[in-house]
Amino acid sequence: MEAVIFAQGLTKCYNSFTAVAGIDFTVYAGEVLGFLGPNGAGKTTTIRMITCTSPLTSGTLTVFGMDVSLHPREIKTQTGVAPQENNLDPDFTVLQNLLTYGRYFRLPREEIHGRAAELLEFVQLDEKANEQVEKLSGGMKRRLILARSLLNRPKLLILDEPTTGLDPQGRRLIWERIRALRQGGITVVLTTHYMEEAEQICDRILIMDQGQIIAEGSPSELIRRHVGGEVLEVVPEEGAEATILAEVEGCCPYQRLGEKLEIFTPDGAGMLERLRARAKLSSFGIRRPNLEDVFLRLTGRDLRE
Amino acid sequence: MNKDASAAPPSRKSGLWFPHLSSRVFAVWQRDFDVFRRLFWVSFAVPMLEPIFYLLALGFGLGLFVKEIHGIPYPRFIAPGLVSVAIMHGSFFECSYASFVRMYYQKTFDAIIATPVNLEEVVAGEILWGATRATINATVVFLVVTAFGLSSPLHLAGILPLAFLGGILFGSLGMISTALIPSIDYFNIPIFLFLTPMFLFSGTFFPLEVLPEAAQKASFALLPLTHMVKIARSLMLSRHDTGVLGSLLWIVVVALITFPLALYLMQRRLIK
Numbered sequence: 001m002e003a004v005i006f007a008q009g010l011t012k013c014y015n016s017f018t019a020v021a022g023i024d025f026t027v028y029a030g031e032v033l034g035f036l037g038p039n040g041a042g043k044t045t046t047i048r049m050i051t052c053t054s055p056l057t058s059g060t061l062t063v064f065g066m067d068v069s070l071h072p073r074e075i076k077t078q079t080g081v082a083p084q085e086n087n088l089d090p091d092f093t094v095l096q097n098l099l100t101y102g103r104y105f106r107l108p109r110e111e112i113h114g115r116a117a118e119l120l121e122f123v124q125l126d127e128k129a130n131e132q133v134e135k136l137s138g139g140m141k142r143r144l145i146l147a148r149s150l151l152n153r154p155k156l157l158i159l160d161e162p163t164t165g166l167d168p169q170g171r172r173l174i175w176e177r178i179r180a181l182r183q184g185g186i187t188v189v190l191t192t193h194y195m196e197e198a199e200q201i202c203d204r205i206l207i208m209d210q211g212q213i214i215a216e217g218s219p220s221e222l223i224r225r226h227v228g229g230e231v232l233e234v235v236p237e238e239g240a241e242a243t244i245l246a247e248v249e250g251c252c253p254y255q256r257l258g259e260k261l262e263i264f265t266p267d268g269a270g271m272l273e274r275l276r277a278r279a280k281l282s283s284f285g286i287r288r289p290n291l292e293d294v295f296l297r298l299t300g301r302d303l304r305e
Numbered sequence: 306m307n308k309d310a311s312a313a314p315p316s317r318k319s320g321l322w323f324p325h326l327s328s329r330v331f332a333v334w335q336r337d338f339d340v341f342r343r344l345f346w347v348s349f350a351v352p353m354l355e356p357i358f359y360l361l362a363l364g365f366g367l368g369l370f371v372k373e374i375h376g377i378p379y380p381r382f383i384a385p386g387l388v389s390v391a392i393m394h395g396s397f398f399e400c401s402y403a404s405f406v407r408m409y410y411q412k413t414f415d416a417i418i419a420t421p422v423n424l425e426e427v428v429a430g431e432i433l434w435g436a437t438r439a440t441i442n443a444t445v446v447f448l449v450v451t452a453f454g455l456s457s458p459l460h461l462a463g464i465l466p467l468a469f470l471g472g473i474l475f476g477s478l479g480m481i482s483t484a485l486i487p488s489i490d491y492f493n494i495p496i497f498l499f500l501t502p503m504f505l506f507s508g509t510f511f512p513l514e515v516l517p518e519a520a521q522k523a524s525f526a527l528l529p530l531t532h533m534v535k536i537a538r539s540l541m542l543s544r545h546d547t548g549v550l551g552s553l554l555w556i557v558v559v560a561l562i563t564f565p566l567a568l569y570l571m572q573r574r575l576i577k
Contacts (some may be wrong), residue, residue: 053418083412083416087415091343092339104421106329106332
């Protein structure tokens with residue numbers, strides 16, 4: 001498979017703080033790769049190095065086989081970037097935003113107009129072409145940013161938290177558009193901290209924490225490898241928790257969520273029998289594990305700032 | 306395209322810095338120009354009333370008492386000063402407040418540097434636009450004072466290049482402030498400690514000779530507006546002044562230093 005991005009020992013330090021600590025990864029042509037991680041994990045810093053807007057401290061990073069520090073213009077010509085922050089031009093209308101942005105790529109005027117019309121339709125903003133950007137909803141702004149990132153027909157699309165702050169409809173619309181782009185053969189790298197987003201649209205996920213990649217694989221692989229089987233959720237009655245913990249300890253991994261215990265086991269029903277025979281449960285349930293379980297197991301449940 | 310890309314920053318690897326500029330600078334200039342056209346009346350026409358007020362209050366009001374300076378009627382004496390101040394304000398404010406808003410609040414620079422345009426080109430485009438603004442403003446003030454019969458329309462040919470050159474210099478100074486200040490409130494420092502003294506002590510409203518010798522020397526050594534006024538006055542009054550060439554040289558040299566310095570300092574602020 002053809003590598004679009006190749007990183008080896010990629011490191012970024014700000015004074016004494018190490019934001020990205022020597023990571024290795026490859027992004028292959030045509031895949032949707034997701035960087036998942038808590039705030040401050042180094043996702044956006046990695047993205048900024050890929051988009052040639054932040055120099056590396058050390059390591060190797062190539063995009064389309066070109067070194068990011070030597071060929072930023074060639075790389076950026078073929079890359080589309082949708083940043084985390086809405087940085088649309090508030091002085092312009094929707095259409096003017098695209099026309100102005102197209103000039104930065106030196107696209108011919110007629111081509112920009114044609115492309116802008118096409119893209120506004122693609123993100124369902126064609127009726128808003130002459131609206132001032134300030135009047136758009138949050139979801140519309142995100143869609144306009146997506147359209148803007150596609151103006152130059154990029155081979156690689158970088159989306160930094162593409163759906164943060166959107167309502168479920170807005171989120172689904174963006175997902176659906178990303179899938180459509182993937183069908184068209186574009187390579188997509190995105191960051192997110194929505195597990196559902198990662199499960200829905202990513203072919204492969206890199207979980208980052210404290211500047212390092214701590215797990216890698218497709219969503220189903222990650223679930224199988226790091227959680228597996230089933231998740232038994234039980235809420236013990238008062239005083240029964242110690243008995244349950246004694247039963248579970250050393251046999252299966254578990255985590256606590258308020259009063260609830262989540263027990264990862266290959267056989268949820270069997271484990272439930274065992275527990276009910278020994279202690280009173282005020283409620284219980286068995287569910288399939290999801291990416292969130294993987295994420296929380298790997299990065300810990302503590303709140304991070 | 307291959308050419309400018311491969312010529313791009315191997316220099317950065319060696320730790321040296323020099324700017325990489327291409328014609329993409331004009332795409333940035335064009336963006337600012339488009340916004341200016343859209344907001345023409347508020348961003349341009351209203352502030353342009355200010356020099357007219359100065360002319361009426363000082364030139365024709367105070368002028369009744371001052372009458373003449375060195376044999377020049379007072380309104381004619383201050384007209385080149387007003388043109389020079391328009392150059393200074395036009396470019397400095399564009400590259401300070403306006404650029405800071407685009408950089409910090411609107412994240413416009415971040416949006417642009419995700420494209421093949423690099424940061425040096427963004428900053429150069431902003432300064433170029435600041436110089437254009439200075440030229441437009443100076444032209445309007447010049448036309449106003451000419452309408453009052455205080456200069457000859459022919460002198461516009463000299464005012465245009467002077468305004469553009471001065472605009473590059475004051476725009477670079479504005480951009481240097483943008484690169485250095487921690488937050489937008491800090492613009493008060495360059496404005497009240499640098500721009501306002503220049504406005505008053507650069508020979509704009511009274512001749513420098515009345516100042517103590519040391520203050521005169523300081524004015525010539527440190528204040529770009531002093532040199533602008535000197536050139537503009539010599540031009541608009543058609544009076545030969547032996548110091549004009551020296552002043553022109555002073556402006557060119559300082560512009561050649563401050564322009565790359567502005568690019569460098571913005572690079573240092575934003576590329577991390």
